Amino acid sequence: MTELSDLKIRWSTLLLLVCFKTARVLSMEAWAITDWGEATATFYRGQDASGTMGGACGYGNLYSTGYGVHSTALSNALLNNGFTCGACFALECRLDGSKWCYPGKEIVVTATNACPPGSEGGWCDPPKLHFDLSYPMFSQLAQPVAGVIPVKYKRVPCKKRGGVRFTIHGNPWFDYVLVYNVGGMGAVCGVAIKGDRTGWHYMSQNWGQYWSASPYLVGQALSFQVRLCKVNTKEFYNVAPRNWGFGQTFEADNNFY
Template identity: 65%
Template sequence: MKTMASGVQARSALNWLLGSILLLCGQLRHIAGQQAWAVTDWADAHATFYGGTSAQGTMGGACGYGNLYSSGYGVQSTALSNALFNNGLSCGACFLIECKLEGSKYCYPGKSITVTATNACPQGSEGGWCDYPKSHFDLSFPMFQQLAQPVGGVIPVRYRRTSCNKSGGVRFSMSGNRYFNYILVTNVGGWGDVSALAVKGEKSGWYSMNQNWGQFWSANADLTGQALSFKVTLGNGQSQEFYNVADKNWQIGSTYETDYNFS
């Protein structure tokens, strides 16, 4: 009986050990498989700056936001390397960034910044730092200057995703024509990055929209004369419906804002 009990205990211990190993492997696979743009724990990257000391050169860009002041982003912005840009679906995402003191003498101690992704840093630019699969932030000059002395040029940083705190509601800018809805989404709070968009007329069902480029979305539907509602889904899966954002007399070239935002 003593031998049998010892055998049961041994098998039990072995099963526990195997279970623990499998659980650990699963966690490691999850960490390893997490995409660079989605990290919520700290990850390593590098940063440079662009756009001039006034950040004038950061206006426009691959997300389609145009004038970053009028679209609500200002100079608290960054361009993302290919590994982070996610074909434009990372546009609007917010990142908390710190300079790694152990990696550069130019870092300011205890400093961090929060920036919104508003542009792409193309392959071959910044001396190859933006090339895949490198995680890299090409910051506006005013934001880089908060982390390190500009003479540092390229600095090692650590980063993680953070919630976007935006003033006012989500904004939908209308362009295209009556048969081609072409909508730019800006000023999104919460996770910030729109991964799916749908539009609904007061007399229609929901039309799923396609990402055209950056944060421009399109759908072939004639919704003239109908009040418009929108369903926005973020990269973390959070979704909200915003009803009657634009009244039935909405116009091409106008921007409409919701009464509330993601938090």
Template identity: 50%
Template sequence: MEIFSRVTGLLLSIFFLGARQIRGDEGWTDGAHATYYGGSDASGTNNGACGYGNQLSAGYGVLTTALSAPLFNDGHVCGACFEVKCSWGDSGCLAGNPSIVVTATNLCPQGSNGGWCDSPKQHFDLAQPAFALIAVTLNGHVPIQYRRVSCKRDGGLRFTINGHVYFNLVLIENVGGTGDVSAVSIKGSKTGWRPMTRNWGQNWQDGGDLTGQSLSFEVTTSDGSKITAYDVAPDYWQFGQTFSGGQF
């Protein structure tokens, strides 16, 4: 009986440890706050500082957020995913204290929402439908906890080629894994690999004439993971077109 009790106790301990790990109770950062912007249909949240344009058609939906400057990091965090939840006990929190996963798509500039976005504050200015999933919108502001989480995306990375001859501006969207792109290289079918530079948000630029060549991309995320998407764009690609391939 004594051995049985010890084994049973060990199994229960493993079960509860596993439950904590599955539930993900660790790693939360306290002291942040959230407000919301845009309408109940997430209007007003498009065309932000990450360059994603229409975030609904881009696949990010209404679960998006603008970040205060310390979190936004000059756009390097664009595309990253955060799990956020109301700080339990605040009167504005919804019952059950649900959490949501949102994508960083915009900057909340200094002075916004009465100064909540001012440095050095860690602030999330959520799309209104996202805010409504964790707190009472009538409050307009709640303290929250947050943590970085992996992004789960459907389909491949998307490459939208803008610009003109000798100025290729490529927007990279729908990035899984860490979600934020830290480096990009481009290769034409008649060239070697060339590093691109960040123009703004997740728009990356190259100054070569690549028209008439199929295009390949090597994308690196902030954790060092890399994907090489060969011949994503065929040699007859046109500016303004979007192509997809590969996924983290």
């Protein structure tokens, strides 16, 4: 074989490997990639991240639920109809796209809200991939005089303190549960609930990370089964005692790691 032919084969092999890797990344959902993808970012006003409180994931006061300023709203191409709530993303400002970027800076944020179409000057319109960061997190990536910056992003595991938490709302005939402080891949795609005298009752996503079902469970110790999106399922037994009440929050002894 000639040296020229050998060189052509090597280049062809390299090209195939590059194309395979690119196709693998592009074939994944935008909200699921664990290799770097490209998006844009803006920020909420409010240096205390007050503009990010409440929101489409249902976490309410982000300080009391443990997310604090390390938060972001997502365009729906990334939020995935609420099923990406609780997921964690690493972001870097793309130096080749903005003079306002700080070099070598990386942040990790949790998805806690939606960035709806028509907001942020149209940057959140479908099918755009966009992060609307809290002001403190944006200012770690770039000078906040920049209205919008190009970023690269990827999904990363969430590191949480303590166990998965469950806040129980509703009434005796309607269980309405917020699931949060979830570690591992963070985003919850399925929940089931059981009393100590029943089997498992699968819950429906009501909105964000609120899940609902209608078994009568008053006076029973409660256990939960939580399924992370495309990953694993874990059972959390006897999280709430038999004398639990609506409006109370209970923390499991363990988490996803």
